[in-house]
Amino acid sequence: MTAPTALSADTLASLGDRLPVPSYDRGAVSTGVVHFGVGGFHRAHQAMFLDRLMERGEALDWGICGVGVLPGDRRMAEIMAAQDHLYTLVLKHPDGTYEPRVVGSIHDYLFAPDDPEAVLERMADPAVRVVSLTVTEGGYHVHPVTGELDTRDPRLQADLAGDEAPQTTFGFITEALRRRRERGTGPFTVMSCDNIQGNGDVAHRMITAYARAREERTGGDLADWVEAEVPFPNSMVDRITPVTTDEDRAAVAERLGVEDAWPVVAEPFVQWVLEDRFAAGRPPLEDAGVQVVDDVHPYELMKLRLLNASHQALCYLGHLSGHRYAHEVCQEELFARFLLAYMDDEATPTLEPVPGVDLDAYKPGLVDRFANPEVRDTLARLCADSSNRIPTWLLPVVRENLAAGRSVDHAALVVASWARYAEGVDEDGQPIEVVDADAEGRTAAARAQTEGDDLAFLRDADLFGDLAEQEAFTTPYRAALASLHEKGARATLEEHMARTRG
DSSP states (O other): OOOOEEOSTTTTGGGTTTSOOOOSOGGGOOEEEEEEOOSHHHHHTHHHHHHHHHHTTOOGGGEEEEEEOSGGGHHHHHHHHHTTTOEEEEEEOTTSOEEEEEEOOEEEEEETTTOHHHHHHHHHSTTOOEEEEOOOGGGGOBOTTTOSBOOOOHHHHHHHHTSSSOOSHHHHHHHHHHHHHHHTOOOOEEEEOSSOTTHHHHHHHHHHHHHHHHHHHHOOOHHHHHHHHOOOOOEEEEOOOOOOOHHHHHHHHHHHOEEOSSOEEEOSOOEEEEEOOOSSOOOOGGGGTOEEESOOHHHHHHIIIIIIHHHHHHHHHHHHTTOOBHHHHHTSHHHHHHHHHHIIIIIGGGOOOOTTOOHHHHHHHHHHHHTOTTTOOBHHHHHTTHHHHIIIIIHHHHHHHHHTTOOOHHHHHHHHHHHHHTTSBOTTSOBOOOOSTTHHHHHHHHHHTTTTOTTGGGGOHHHHTTGGGOHHHHHHHHHHHHHHHHTOHHHHHHHHHHHHHO
């Protein structure tokens, strides 16, 4: 068998008979975007849209320079450098169709810990007009209850002191904006692409608060300028992008004859709804299929409270029932009915009208997307980082329904299933690896609920506010948790559906 060809700029032309590759001159691409958080989602989404534009002969001055700030980003830096920043994006269709393409819109990558000054000067370059973010919900340092800037992160504290080079995304953005203001360059646009309601507004509020907190220690008046002059457009982003596996790398090598150390796999569906608010222009993203709108808010609520919250609704119950992949869960009629019941009964009443979207078609379409057997999205990925995800995606639905006097039975079962999962032991006595920013604290609280305090998990006010005091929530929560312990996840869900849906 012929050895696969290593992906690089030198081999790109020879790969063109095996899969689509960039036909545009990558040597003519220049940096217009600096992006923090180059992972699978960014490469399956924003970078893909810009690659589409470049393939049309547009936006060659909007090339992406990726930036990694975390120690774990070093591997991405090394692989991107070795492959001349090229990678294979593979779309996996439900019918087994395998749709690959080499994406070329990322043309540089800087690992900030090695050379923070290079990152700052790249961001200060007037040619850079957008700084974009996929840094996860936790990367915005939002206190989960107060909504204010949470400065407990030691790296953020170091940046606030201002004694050394930046370590955090906020530190780099603020210092780069300071340099641009000082040099008369004008601001760049900060464009969040994370799954947070009002992601641009949140970024605006947190980065301004960071700048103000830094000024209290180091002096200056940058915060007012950032607040007044820097645009932070809101956006809604959507594409299921599971973690790349060794099997994915092997499939790219065997099926395409390409050696790619970090390909990306994703579902065919993709959506990006973006607010048209930029400081120094933007790429013609609408030419690539992006919905550029005046108001993103209805689309955000739809996606966060239907898709993202439904991921939480399926992952813990699914894992406790013995499944390990999202498609396994959603191919079971019981779980599919539960997801639709949550979406219809509890999420939809909290939504606004969504222009151009038929929710009656969108909701079962989500279940179909989750059930795609080719994507193989792991429940481990969906169960991770719950302390950031549940408060962001599900608890706003709970609070709105409680305020309106509506039922929260479905959401209470979801939170109870998280609490049961966080105990760290499954129904067969096997260990569960709880991956969370505060995994130790979550597990300790979850285990306390088995020792006489069935509300122990809810008593963390930083996550749940006063939910532990809301009888309309604690009554169904307690019943669900007791049933999960006594009868198991599947029997609990069967009884829940029989009681709530008949």
